Ligand SMILES: NC(=O)C1=CN([C@@H]2O[C@H](COP(=O)(O)OP(=O)(O)OC[C@H]3O[C@@H](n4cnc5c(N)ncnc54)[C@H](OP(=O)(O)O)[C@@H]3O)[C@@H](O)[C@H]2O)C=CC1
């Protein structure tokens with residue numbers, strides 16, 4: 001459970017990313033509490049090596065086998081074990097000395113290592129929402145089988161987790177997920193056609209990786225979070241509302257049958273939900289700006305616009321349809337977002353590619369993780385094939 005030296009063993013998957021570095025910032029401030037076991041990354045080898053040295057990690061892993069020699073050279077003489085490849089990331093997640101695994105890889109690439117942490121019954125601080133979107137039923141079944149504890153890190157789900165009375169579920173009426181509306185909340189549909197990746201990643205409230213920032217701009221992020229909430233809290237789609245709240249101060253709410261609505265509030269800084277997940281069920285200090293509602297003065301709310309943000313509608317329909325539809329939605333979205341960031345398609349083409357991919361494939365429910373991986377791969381191939389035709393049709 002804990003290290004021989006009494007500290008809480010922690011592995012960070014995706015250590016070089018936005019969530020990974022925020023996690024390590026908290027670890028840096030609490031050296032007597034946490035012991036870093038393994039750190040993983042993909043391409044940012046120097047940052048990975050630097051963090052591994054700073055935190056005296058047992059193991060550093062790059063998921064890219066072609067970067068093994070670079071990582072080995074960067075850690076020469078440190079005594080830190082080095083490994084490479086997707087299977088090595090899974091092995092890192094399996095290391096038993098880490099009581100908690102922070103799952104902060106972006107995309108479905110995080111599925112296998114997150115499942116490995118779940119399978120050994122670890123505490124899994126889950127940032128990687130795509131895991132639950134593409135394999136939610138299988139993941140929650142694996143959690144039930146192994147006795148793993150899933151601690152939501154995504155700010156909305158962490159908020160819900162803090163105010164959701166799981167012991168008295170019959171008292172819960174619905175979940176209200178808040179959404180900032182992203183950088184294009186007030187942009188006309190016609191103008192969205194020409195927005196650039198730089199504009200799309202410029203989130204008004206949060207500093208995040210490129211992929212989730214684009215998802216926030218298209219509101220696919222809220223669609224993914226709808227599916228994530230369905231799996232984390234076993235709530236039907238019909239009892240999960242989405243409400244645009246541009247200030248990102250109320251991170252989400254739970255409405256009860258007696259008319260009470262419980263919310264979690266805070267300044268938008270991921271170190272709050274990360275600290276909650278790392279310290280749970282206790283609390284730890286987080287070096288974040290304190291909320292001053294008097295200074296903010298106004299909190300506003302509006303309904304989401306499903307015409308300008310069709311991704312939200314597609315995600316809700318995929319959740320209603322069930323089976324493999326969310327797996328297809330997620331994989332197609334990953335392909336389309338990468339193509340948008342690479343300037344191969346326009347912003348509005350993202351939802352069009354997802355829609356067309358969903359229309360092409362049989363959404364039969366995957367019965368195993370291998371079937372999820374197969375459906376994910378088929379959806380990626382289909383989405384890649386569709387990139388050209390969707391653009392040509394605009
Ligand atoms: N950022 C945020 O505030 C929030 C993020 N999340 C979720 O958390 C997850 C991480 O997001 P974020 O930190 O923003 O993303 P980043 O892009 O900042 O970081 C992603 C991390 O994953 C690694 N990675 C990328 N591709 C692969 C791969 N194929 N195999 C293994 N590792 C890989 C990256 O390595 P490298 O950089 O070395 O290439 C990096 O360490 C996402 O699922 C996101 O939706 C949820 C809520 C808030």
Ligand SMILES: CC(=O)[C@@H](O)[C@H](O)COP(=O)(O)O
Nearest residue numbers: 154155179180181182216221
């Ligand atoms: C910080 C976090 O949890 C993000 O998922 C955030 O919610 C994105 O903001 P949007 O509400 O704009 O999607």
Ligand SMILES: [Mn+2]
Nearest residue numbers: 154155156225
């Ligand atoms: Mn979120």
